[in-house]
Amino acid sequence: MIERKLGSRLGAAAVAAAATRAGTAALRSFAPGGAERWTRKNYAGRGVGLYAGPAVAVGATAGVAALPARVRAAAVLAVLGAGACGGYDDVAGAGDPRRGFRAHLGALRNGELTSGAVKLFGISAAGLAAGALLKERPVDKVLAGVVIAGTAHLVNLVDVRPGQAGAAVLAFAVPGLLRTGPGAVVAAASMGAAAAVLPDDIGERTMLGDTGAHALGAALGTAMAAGNGRTGLAAHAAALVAVAAYADKRAGS
Numbered sequence: 620m621i622e623r624k625l626g627s628r629l630g631a632a633a634v635a636a637a638a639t640r641a642g643t644a645a646l647r648s649f650a651p652g653g654a655e656r657w658t659r660k661n662y663a664g665r666g667v668g669l670y671a672g673p674a675v676a677v678g679a680t681a682g683v684a685a686l687p688a689r690v691r692a693a694a695v696l697a698v699l700g701a702g703a704c705g706g707y708d709d710v711a712g713a714g715d716p717r718r719g720f721r722a723h724l725g726a727l728r729n730g731e732l733t734s735g736a737v738k739l740f741g742i743s744a745a746g747l748a749a750g751a752l753l754k755e756r757p758v759d760k761v762l763a764g765v766v767i768a769g770t771a772h773l774v775n776l777v778d779v780r781p782g783q784a785g786a787a788v789l790a791f792a793v794p795g796l797l798r799t800g801p802g803a804v805v806a807a808a809s810m811g812a813a814a815a816v817l818p819d820d821i822g823e824r825t826m827l828g829d830t831g832a833h834a835l836g837a838a839l840g841t842a843m844a845a846g847n848g849r850t851g852l853a854a855h856a857a858a859l860v861a862v863a864a865y866a867d868k869r870a871g872s
Contacts, residue, residue: 628803631683631804632810636678636815638674638681639674640678641674654668662781672706672834673831675702675827679812686805693845694841697746697840698841699834700742701837702834704738704741706829706830707738708735715734719866720863747768749841751764759849762844762849766840766844766859767837769840770855771833771837773862782820784835785820788809789817792842795839801845802843806839809842
């Protein structure tokens with residue numbers, strides 16, 4: 620039994636890593652729309668490709684393919700939904716200096732729908748929908764949704780230097796990996812996808828962008844939500860809301 624559980628986690632990590640590497644290579648080779656569309660300036664002003672972002676989203680979802688239908692659907696919905704919203708912000712929000720929830724909600728009150736607001740509402744909706752699939756009771760569904768969306772936001776927050784987001788996913792996924800149940804497999808898939816792009820991310824040959832950071836965060840959040848009961852969900856949700864509020868305050872100061 621132990622060997623079977625270990626094998627399922629290793630298998631999920633291996634599939635996620637292989638799919639991520641293949642996706643990154645394919646996007647780098649074909650660069651739909653031209654290479655310029657996939658290039659952004661990093662913190663040091665170097666041109667870096669965004670190929671890893673969509674690749675980790677595909678890789679993380681590939682890694683959960685063997686899970687039961689409801690958990691698999693929740694993970695796919697959370698990861699692809701968060702990745703798509705992040706991708707929209709990568710494209711439509713390029714060059715927008717506004718940061719933090721308050722800035723984007725303030726713009727919305729003035730009649731402007733920013734890409735950041737679209738991302739906020741889209742990822743929140745995807746998280747709540749995924750939480751509804753994972754849990755039975757209404758309170759648990761909402762808490763799970765907050766954990767998934769909040770973790771997607773958290774990983775994006777730490778993605779300010781090469782390798783930081785991937786390293787955070789690897790570290791935060793370890794407790795989930797040690798649990799029993801399908802959440803451990805989702806944790807393994809998130810780790811496999813993160814590990815596959817980490818060397819190129821640290822080497823500044825590629826970057827996750829909002830697409831990849833949000834997708835990996837959603838995968839990690841789904842693992843947390845699937846592996847915790849109400850007490851654990853409430854603790855995680857409270858911590859994530861506190862971190863988000865602090866970061867938003869810092870962004871607006």
